[in-house]
Amino acid sequence: MDTLTSIRVFRQVVESGTFVAAAERMDLSTATVSKHVMHVEKRLGIRLLNRNSRTLSLTEAGRVYFERCKTILEDLEATELELGSLGTAPRGTLRVSCPSWFASQRLADNLAEFRRRYPEIVVDASFEDRLVDLVEEGYDLAMRVTRDGALPPGLIARPLRTMSFFIAASSEYLKRNGTPESPEDLARHDFVAVGNADALQLTGPKGNIGVPLRVVLRYRSMSGVANAVAAGIGLALLPDLLLEDPMFKDVLKPVLTDCPLQESKVHVVYVSRKHLPLKIRAYIDFVSEVASRIQPPKVAAAG
Numbered sequence: 001m002d003t004l005t006s007i008r009v010f011r012q013v014v015e016s017g018t019f020v021a022a023a024e025r026m027d028l029s030t031a032t033v034s035k036h037v038m039h040v041e042k043r044l045g046i047r048l049l050n051r052n053s054r055t056l057s058l059t060e061a062g063r064v065y066f067e068r069c070k071t072i073l074e075d076l077e078a079t080e081l082e083l084g085s086l087g088t089a090p091r092g093t094l095r096v097s098c099p100s101w102f103a104s105q106r107l108a109d110n111l112a113e114f115r116r117r118y119p120e121i122v123v124d125a126s127f128e129d130r131l132v133d134l135v136e137e138g139y140d141l142a143m144r145v146t147r148d149g150a151l152p153p154g155l156i157a158r159p160l161r162t163m164s165f166f167i168a169a170s171s172e173y174l175k176r177n178g179t180p181e182s183p184e185d186l187a188r189h190d191f192v193a194v195g196n197a198d199a200l201q202l203t204g205p206k207g208n209i210g211v212p213l214r215v216v217l218r219y220r221s222m223s224g225v226a227n228a229v230a231a232g233i234g235l236a237l238l239p240d241l242l243l244e245d246p247m248f249k250d251v252l253k254p255v256l257t258d259c260p261l262q263e264s265k266v267h268v269v270y271v272s273r274k275h276l277p278l279k280i281r282a283y284i285d286f287v288s289e290v291a292s293r294i295q296p297p298k299v300a301a302a303g
Contacts, residue, residue, distance in 0.1 A: 003043065007069050009036035010048065014066050018056060090278035091120035097132045097142040098125060101222040104245050114286050121279050129221045134271050140280050141270040157267040158284060160291035164240045165261050166254035173232040180255050183209045190216040190234030192225050200237060202259040
């Protein structure tokens with residue numbers, strides 16, 4: 001048996017917790033996984049794992065060997081990535097996760113520019129309003145919007161730009177129901193909420209104000225909320241990116257702009273690695289450049 005393969009199998013067994021789970025992740029039979037581990041133990045002349053029909057644990061020697069092997073394998077993988085990139089153009093498939101409302105014409109224009117620069121990179125973009133697990137789900141990076149800067153541990157996050165949010169409604173809705181002039185006026189208006197949101201925090205002349213919402217419709221995607229607001233169903237909290245979109249620019253109007261909401265930050269996040277593949281580095285540098293060119297939003301309040 002190939003010793004390096006056996007070491008990789010041993011590491012997977014330890015990290016997966018069982019021979020069966022390791023076999024599934026490596027697309028091997030359980031018997032083959034067992035043979036690889038026994039090959040390593042026979043070669044070293046020591047037992048690395050204590051195992052019975054239900055439990056699995058490392059011996060003292062196994063713990064030492066596992067930690068050393070893990071470091072060696074990670075260094076080897078990083079070196080292979082680095083050497084594979086030397087003297088070559090960025091290439092390959094780049095899996096990116098974005099919020100649903102990033103799927104705009106602006107992003108399409110940016111990706112067209114990225115394609116012209118890096119014709120050998122295929123961007124595989126997924127648009128969904130949930131936090132994906134980059135490692136478990138096989139994504140190279142993700143675009144995240146956070147208000148408090150809280151991001152999952154174990155990720156590198158590069159801030160790109162500030163994003164403003166506004167309470168907005170359609171012109172038709174405001175004609176029917178009037179334009180709110182104060183945070184207190186919001187209590188008599190219908191709201192379209194994202195997920196389970198049921199209140200807003202605004203900053204008024206007297207400080208922070210908590211405003212309960214009269215929610216009449218809930219969506220699990222921000223783009224769905226924007227369409228519902230455009231249809232005249234009610235008010236909603238929307239990002240400047242959607243208010244500037246040609247589809248909504250002449251339909252949606254922000255209100256109470258003198259009572260600002262907390263600004264959010266757009267980040268590009270990726271798994272910490274010593275040597276990033278060129279395709280990932282190229283995309284991170286590109287979106288950072290694009291973000292630096294974005295001007296502050298000019299959003300006119302409803303009159």
